[in-house]
Amino acid sequence: xxxxxxxxxxxxxxxxxxxxxxxAIGLALVFGVMKMLNIAHGELVxxxxxVSFWVFSAYGMDPFISLLIVIPALFILGLILDRSVxxxxxxxxxxxxxxxxxxxxxGLTLVLQNLAQWLFTADERSIQVAYAGDGFNIFGVLLxxxxxxxxxIALVAILGLNYFLHKTYPGKAILxxxxxFESAELAGININRIYMMTFALGASLxxxxxxxxxxTYGLSPxxxxxxxxKALIVIVLAGTGSILGAFPAGILLGVVEALSGAxxxxxxxxxxxxxxxxxxxIVRPQxxxxxR
Amino acid sequence: xKTTLQSKSASRxxxxxxxxxxxxxxxxxxKSVDKQNIWNLFFLICLQITLGQSWNILGGFAGQTxxxxxxxxxxxxxxxxxLWLNGQPFLLAFALGGLTSVVFALVIGLPTFRLRGxxxxxxxxxxxxxxxxxVGQNVPYISTMPGLMIANxxxxxxxxxxxxxxxxxxxxxxxxxxSPWSLGILAVREDEEAAQATGVHVLRHKLxxxxxxxxxxxxxxxxxxxxxxxxxPSAPFSPAWTFDALLITFIGGQGxxxxxxxxxxxxxxxxxxxxxxxxxxxxxxxxxxxxxxxxIFPGGLVEAWERLKKLIFRKxxxxxxxxx
Numbered sequence: 001x002x003x004x005x006x007x008x009x010x011x012x013x014x015x016x017x018x019x020x021x022x023x024a025i026g027l028a029l030v031f032g033v034m035k036m037l038n039i040a041h042g043e044l045v046x047x048x049x050x051v052s053f054w055v056f057s058a059y060g061m062d063p064f065i066s067l068l069i070v071i072p073a074l075f076i077l078g079l080i081l082d083r084s085v086x087x088x089x090x091x092x093x094x095x096x097x098x099x100x101x102x103x104x105x106x107g108l109t110l111v112l113q114n115l116a117q118w119l120f121t122a123d124e125r126s127i128q129v130a131y132a133g134d135g136f137n138i139f140g141v142l143l144x145x146x147x148x149x150x151x152x153i154a155l156v157a158i159l160g161l162n163y164f165l166h167k168t169y170p171g172k173a174i175l176x177x178x179x180x181f182e183s184a185e186l187a188g189i190n191i192n193r194i195y196m197m198t199f200a201l202g203a204s205l206x207x208x209x210x211x212x213x214x215x216t217y218g219l220s221p222x223x224x225x226x227x228x229x230k231a232l233i234v235i236v237l238a239g240t241g242s243i244l245g246a247f248p249a250g251i252l253l254g255v256v257e258a259l260s261g262a263x264x265x266x267x268x269x270x271x272x273x274x275x276x277x278x279x280x281x282i283v284r285p286q287x288x289x290x291x292r
Numbered sequence: 293x294k295t296t297l298q299s300k301s302a303s304r305x306x307x308x309x310x311x312x313x314x315x316x317x318x319x320x321x322x323k324s325v326d327k328q329n330i331w332n333l334f335f336l337i338c339l340q341i342t343l344g345q346s347w348n349i350l351g352g353f354a355g356q357t358x359x360x361x362x363x364x365x366x367x368x369x370x371x372x373x374x375l376w377l378n379g380q381p382f383l384l385a386f387a388l389g390g391l392t393s394v395v396f397a398l399v400i401g402l403p404t405f406r407l408r409g410x411x412x413x414x415x416x417x418x419x420x421x422x423x424x425x426x427v428g429q430n431v432p433y434i435s436t437m438p439g440l441m442i443a444n445x446x447x448x449x450x451x452x453x454x455x456x457x458x459x460x461x462x463x464x465x466x467x468x469x470x471s472p473w474s475l476g477i478l479a480v481r482e483d484e485e486a487a488q489a490t491g492v493h494v495l496r497h498k499l500x501x502x503x504x505x506x507x508x509x510x511x512x513x514x515x516x517x518x519x520x521x522x523x524x525p526s527a528p529f530s531p532a533w534t535f536d537a538l539l540i541t542f543i544g545g546q547g548x549x550x551x552x553x554x555x556x557x558x559x560x561x562x563x564x565x566x567x568x569x570x571x572x573x574x575x576x577x578x579x580x581x582x583x584x585x586x587x588i589f590p591g592g593l594v595e596a597w598e599r600l601k602k603l604i605f606r607k608x609x610x611x612x613x614x615x616x
Contacts, residue, residue: 037410037413037414039359039417085583085587088587089587098410099355099357099410100586100587102357102359102410102413103357103538103542103582103586104583104586104587106359106534106535106538107535107538107579107580107582107583107586108579108583109531109579110531110532110535110575110576110578110579110582111575111576111579111580111583114572114573114575114576114579115576117572118572118573118576225417225421225531226421226425228417229417229418229421229422232414232417232418233418236411236414267426267429267430268426270421270422270425270426271422271426273418273422274418274419274422277414277415277418278399278400278403278415281403281404281407281411281415282403
């Protein structure tokens, strides 16, 4: 393998990892603050992808500009889901809460996937922009514009989230609730509103990931569970309770997957994530979920 | 949650009589009708009883949520089908399918059960999905029985295997509940730390429940591989199988012995009805039903029946002084 091919693989792993990171950080946010595991997160990614696909095919809007519509749309869907479903679980305690959130969101996965199949058919769709094939060529390493745009927007979203969580009042309230919801409530924070906002934010991040998936790969109603799984592996990999740590972990998974796909048989690429998951548990089990 | 089997001897006698009647019905009714769709319906019910009950042994009794029973089902189907179609005797292939599924389950269970919380659920979900994708990529062609096998295809034999397996699974769950192991397993579900403190070996009990659960799920996969004339090798790994097991257990009543049996009969019959009229949305309806049961009525049909019984019983008590 030449150096250029190696670098190319590395770069594409980086791009893919950026999408994993955005998908995982939404899940990590919901888990870190609400202490719920939302298995239906991948379905939100899928729905976000469909919104961007329909905006593109109906109005010809560039997928990266259509984020201005996709993000609010999923934000509202997040509010609705929180009010109708997750509101009933978030007040449970400890193990019971995690278990019920997994069960309910697993059921929701089925509902959303089949609804999407019914409404949008099972056809595989994707967005092909006019500049899809173009890009920079640096010493034989191709950097497509679409991929660069996804990584740039991902970075902006993560930095924006970082600023929001650490510098603004509602963001600090979210972090306080994550730390200790009882004290947060005593300090006058309306934690129901915080939970609602957190879930909607998680859905918005899933919307960004969904748009990226539609531009880079393809979209079909059944992709949800795959993205849930990627996000879960990234979270386990990220370990500590850090919500923003999911982004670098996502990049790491993307790079490792790309390299292993290049060196090992590509059809076993999916196994790598799972092997990492189990290895992390054996060697370094103090993951995200260990936090009380 | 009702898991104790203590009740009056009369009601126990009734339960046994009902159970024997049910088995006799399952044995003789399909034979008397002898139509292919009836054989298939009964086959499906038995397969789903096995799936539901084995999920229940792990999720309902030991309290360990698995989101990837499709992994065990699929591995059982894959191993059984491959060995069997390559000339091994079916029973050998069947047993090896079940055992392989146990080995896989323990590989996930050993590292994840040491930790609390959701790791085991994620691990099983991951194995199921990764296996589905990897099998789909490496064995993409439909697996069909050879012509001679199709010519001698014997559906009642398939059904009797499924029936036997369903009875064996329910009997195992019953014996498990009567055994000294059950106290440890139920204690792990109720409060892991308290169980540990009183000297229960938590990991060992979890692994026992997992081994039994994955064994019967794997054997159910083998039965599926034995019955289907042709299917895509990745189909048994579909998350729909996990969901069926979850739904059946929760409809019937998780943590109860008869819950999965009642749930499976209800689920398969209602699904057959719904899929005729509402082809596209019947999965959505089941999904919503499942969410509602988990949120509002986690006891399922068994608890509904217990409440109803209590209601009637209390009414009778009130009526006694009036009638005297």
